[in-house]
Amino acid sequence: MRLENRTALVTGAASGIGKCIGEIYAREGARVALIDIDFDAAKSVARAIGNNAVALRCDVSRKAEIAAAVADTLSAFGALDILVNNAGTTHVNKPMLEIGEDEYDRTFAVNVKGVFLGCQAVVPHFRKHGGGVIINIGSTAGLRPRPGVAAYSATKGAVHTLTKALAAELAPDHIRVCAIAPVATETPLLPSFLGPVPGMREKFIATIPLGRLALAQDVANAALFLASADAQFLTGNIVEVDGGRCV
Template sequence: MRLQDKTAIVTGAASGFGAGIARRFLAEGARVMLADINEQAALDVAAEYGGLGQHVDVADGDSVAAMIDRATELMGGVDILVNNAGVTHLPAPMEEVSEADFDRVFAVNCKSVYLAARSLVPQFKERGSGTILNIASTAGVSPRPRLNWYNASKGWMNTATKAMAVELAPFGIRVNALNPVAGETPLLKSFLGEDTPEMRAKFLSTIPLGRFSTPEDLANAALFLCSDEAALITGVCMEVDGGRCI
């Protein structure tokens, strides 16, 4: 029960890594709001796991503020924020990615971190504690061709994590990130371009441990970084990637 009596928000929690993280946090004693743009899916997963479902568009300031307000009202405050919601564009030469796709990737992957911080950091500062975990990607550490703007958005998240950590440390607030390799999530097909045995084998050949990441892998790492066991750890961008970035 490493998160006993803690409260947490996990965005993009209706599936994939977010659902895995939320489930583990609940099992470890936390009260968790599972937030997602797919409200019904968030409610369904929350009902299954025992958390609170909440609609959020992480790229919209009013929606993010409403999520923070509701979590504060229902749970008495927020101790942990996991910025997990993310999107990608389909693999393509960088100059062929549409402006709309570019804007969407940076709104969901980057602007969302700013919007959540704007709404939640004042509460953390007032209390003198708080933990933020950003879910980035190995794409931001070791970029792959044809995912250029997605790579860049995740590199931004790693830099933002370090910048946030150094600024917020004097207030007792820790900020870390996870860099997962591709996993069995709804985004996998988008990363591969086409989900075929041949494409999977090609991608797996770049991972020394020979498998994709799982929601459980990310949940284990997230639990550690968000628990008091990591009380002296901030500004770390941990690779959960089977050796992909070596």
């Protein structure tokens, strides 16, 4: 097992990619704290995993809530080695002039501020205990943006830059910081990315050399590698899980 005796906190773990990361980490021996605003769904994921999982209610865009979730994880498991900043949201695919100020603010609050606050919440603990791993979920939208997702793409560009900035700043503390940039992935968020125009799914797939969208498992497998000792010399990387889309 690749994460034996490790403890991970995964945000946005009630659904999609975060749920899959929680399940795969637990299967590989980790204890997992599953953080989400959808507490009921997080609880049912935790129940299905068993004793190695706890569910915690938390809005990652609120400093006090993410700090409390980290404290609760430490009370539950007595350790914390890995943070996966996965929680994210988007505005529906639409022209930039139609993106409302509230949608813009919410997307940045969850996708960028949430990642920053998550990092701030764990770094003092990681420093005290000699290191740790932070994995941020970015997106190919932050590397090769396409029309209709302007504000969302900007948040993911910010996540990638934050990842590199923190990798450089925290390396002396043996804290590795990497990001994963998935292409469109089969999760409940996907219809928002594709938008209402018919044929978008097929159009999208046609731009991916390996000929399909990503699955949550593709992303979770990369998150497993990055969290494991196999990736001990990796920091600051943006790992594209995209079937060749960004080539």
